[in-house]
Amino acid sequence: MRVLWIFLALALIAASLAAGVYKGRMRLLEQRTQPVLPSAAEGRAWETVNARLFFPKGDALTAEERRITLRGASDVERAGAVIDELLRGPILLSGLAEPLVPSGTSLKGLFIDADGSAYIDLDRSALSGAPKDATGEYLSIQGFYESLRQNVGSVQAVKFLIDGKEIDTLWGHLDAGRPVADEYDEE
Amino acid sequence: MKKLCVCLIIILLVPFAGFASAAGSDGELLRYAASAGKVVIDPGHGGFDPGLPGEKESVLVLAGKLRDMFREAGTKVALTRDANRYVSLQERASRVNNETPDLYVGLHRSRARFSVFSAIENSVRAESEGLRDRMLAGLAEAFGEDAVSSRQIPLYMTEHIHTPGVLVEIPANIDLDDETVSTPVIRAILQALEPSSENRR
Ligand SMILES: [Zn+2]
Numbered sequence: 177m178r179v180l181w182i183f184l185a186l187a188l189i190a191a192s193l194a195a196g197v198y199k200g201r202m203r204l205l206e207q208r209t210q211p212v213l214p215s216a217a218e219g220r221a222w223e224t225v226n227a228r229l230f231f232p233k234g235d236a237l238t239a240e241e242r243r244i245t246l247r248g249a250s251d252v253e254r255a256g257a258v259i260d261e262l263l264r265g266p267i268l269l270s271g272l273a274e275p276l277v278p279s280g281t282s283l284k285g286l287f288i289d290a291d292g293s294a295y296i297d298l299d300r301s302a303l304s305g306a307p308k309d310a311t312g313e314y315l316s317i318q319g320f321y322e323s324l325r326q327n328v329g330s331v332q333a334v335k336f337l338i339d340g341k342e343i344d345t346l347w348g349h350l351d352a353g354r355p356v357a358d359e360y361d362e363e
Numbered sequence: 364m365k366k367l368c369v370c371l372i373i374i375l376l377v378p379f380a381g382f383a384s385a386a387g388s389d390g391e392l393l394r395y396a397a398s399a400g401k402v403v404i405d406p407g408h409g410g411f412d413p414g415l416p417g418e419k420e421s422v423l424v425l426a427g428k429l430r431d432m433f434r435e436a437g438t439k440v441a442l443t444r445d446a447n448r449y450v451s452l453q454e455r456a457s458r459v460n461n462e463t464p465d466l467y468v469g470l471h472r473s474r475a476r477f478s479v480f481s482a483i484e485n486s487v488r489a490e491s492e493g494l495r496d497r498m499l500a501g502l503a504e505a506f507g508e509d510a511v512s513s514r515q516i517p518l519y520m521t522e523h524i525h526t527p528g529v530l531v532e533i534p535a536n537i538d539l540d541d542e543t544v545s546t547p548v549i550r551a552i553l554q555a556l557e558p559s560s561e562n563r564r
Contacts, residue, residue, distance in 0.1 A: 235475075235514070307415050309473040309532060310480065314516045344452050344519070348408050349471070351452070351519040359517050 222246070227258055230322040231266040231273040232315035237322060238273050240266055252288050255328045259283050259296060262323055276319045277302040284340065292332030293355040294324050300339055303346065310349040317346070317356060333357035395553035396436035401464040403441050404429055405520065405530075407471040410449030415472050415535050419447060422470040425539055428549065429468070439464075456523035466494075467528025468552065469520050476512040477502045478532040482521045490527040494555055498529060501551030510534070 227244045230237040246257040263283060265275035278301060285297035308316060317334070324331040333355035336346060343352050350356075406426040408414035414422075426442055433440040441462055443455045450458075459467050467482065479498045481491035503511045520530055531552060539545045 235512070307413060307418070309415060309535075310471065310478065310516050310518060310530075311512075311514065312474060348412050348414055348452070349518050350516070351522060353453075 227261060227327045228323070229258070229261055229266075230319045230326075231262075231276060232312065232319060233271070233273045235311060235315075237315060237319055238266075238271075240273065242267070251328050251330045252286060255288065255294055255324055255331060256283065256286050258323055258327045259286065259320070262320060275306075276316045278304065278306045285337075288328075288330060291355075292330050294328075294331045294334045295337060296320060296334060297337040297340055302338065308347040308349075313347040313349045317350065317352075321356060392432060392550060392553050393436040395556050396432045396438055398557045399433070399438055399464075399466040401439040401441075401462070402433055402466045402468065403443065403459050403462050403464045403526070403528075404433075405443040405455055405459065405467065405469040407469060407530075409444050409447055412449055415474065417535065418472040421472060421539050422533075423447065425470055425533075425545070425548075428545070429552070432549070432553070452519040452523075456520060459520075459524045459526055459528075464526055466556065467520075467524050467526045469528070469530030471530065471532045472535045473532035474535060476510055476534060477506065478512045478514065478516075480515060480518050480521050480530045480532075482524050482526065482528045483517070484522075484525055487525065487527040491521075491529060493558060494527065495529050497555035497558070498531065498551055501554050502548070505547035505551055 222245055224243050224245050227242050229240045229242055231240060232238075242261055244257050244261050246254055260283065262276055263279075263281055265279055266273035277298065281302040282299050283296070284299050286295065288294050317336070320336075321334045324334060334357075335355040336343065336352050338346075345352050404426045406419075406422040408419040409423070410419075413419050423444070423446075427445075430440050430442060441458075441464070443458050444450045469480075477499070479495045479502070481495035482488065483491075499511055499513055518530055521528075533539070533548060537544055537548070539548070
């Protein structure tokens with residue numbers, strides 16, 4: 177009986193590891209260009225790193241340190257892990273910080289081009305149910321930008337897609353038709 | 364007896380004085396509205412894009428009020444939308460640029476404070492910043508310094524128009540149906556159109 181339990185536990189661990197690797201593979205497949213240089217972590221096993229995540233709080237962004245687990249292979253995988261954490265939203269302890277997009281929003285695809293622009297493809301629920309004013313829209317975009325720039329070496333700019341399509345704006349105020357960069361640098 | 368008469372005359376004249384000053388301020392607003400030759404007003408959102416709760420409706424009503432005042436003052440005026448329908452930002456900007464107006468005014472609502480964002484294209488930047496600063500000063504005068512934010516953000520409209528102009532965000536908790544509140548907002552917007560209004564502060 178005890179042997180059976182151990183076997184079941186091992187099988188469960190193996191299955192979750194395989195699922196993680198598969199998810200990472202899928203993300204790599206979605207990378208349309210081949211500019212992301214393999215980082216020094218290529219080939220390493222799972223690792224836990226400290227990520228600095230940025231969320232809106234009042235009129236500015238607030239940083240939240242969080243330990244995230246990743247396989248550390250490429251920048252696109254690292255960026256994917258950071259975005260997955262951002263989509264989970266701020267933890268309660270950070271007080272009045274707000275999520276960047278409504279909970280339940282998922283990352284449909286991600287790639288980083290040769291200029292270091294991260295193309296973040298979110299599903300439509302990013303836009304539903306949480307309207308923003310110009311400052312709120314700016315802070316949400318800046319939260320993604322700042323979190324990627326500080327945690328993923330090659331990212332210099334971000335651009336958003338919704339359900340794989342180009343959009344002119346996310347919430348009706350800012351230009352989402354081009355990658356945004358230094359004008360979103362934290363003051 | 365003489366004192367009583369003077370008092371009576373003053374009491375009788377006070378309501379007329381009030382009326383005269385109200386009429387005078389309307390005339391003043393029309394004079395400000397006349398200081399632009401051609402204006403495009405851009406009420407934000409619309410259709411499937413609601414903006415903040417009540418935003419797409421309230422900015423359309425305010426745009427209508429401003430349009431009527433500009434018309435009364437003899438100023439040509441166009442709206443980027445005059446009904447509850449979606450107009451993309453790209454379409455709005457090309458409409459503004461095709462109309463070649465003297466002035467652009469975008470209208471939105473905000474969650475907390477008044478904001479005024481100015482057009483950034485080089486040829487119109489200085490004029491737009493002057494307009495923005497006068498408008499912020501007028502709003503601060505009417506609603507207090509804490510009600511106003513001077514933060515500048517790169518907006519689609521202020522980046523893409525070739526016309527002097529500003530996009531104004533009015534706090535969502537301000538009831539624009541209440542004339543005692545909407546009049547100071549309209550006054551601050553129109554008064555800023557006249558560069559000399561700066562000197563009176
Ligand atoms: Zn708006």
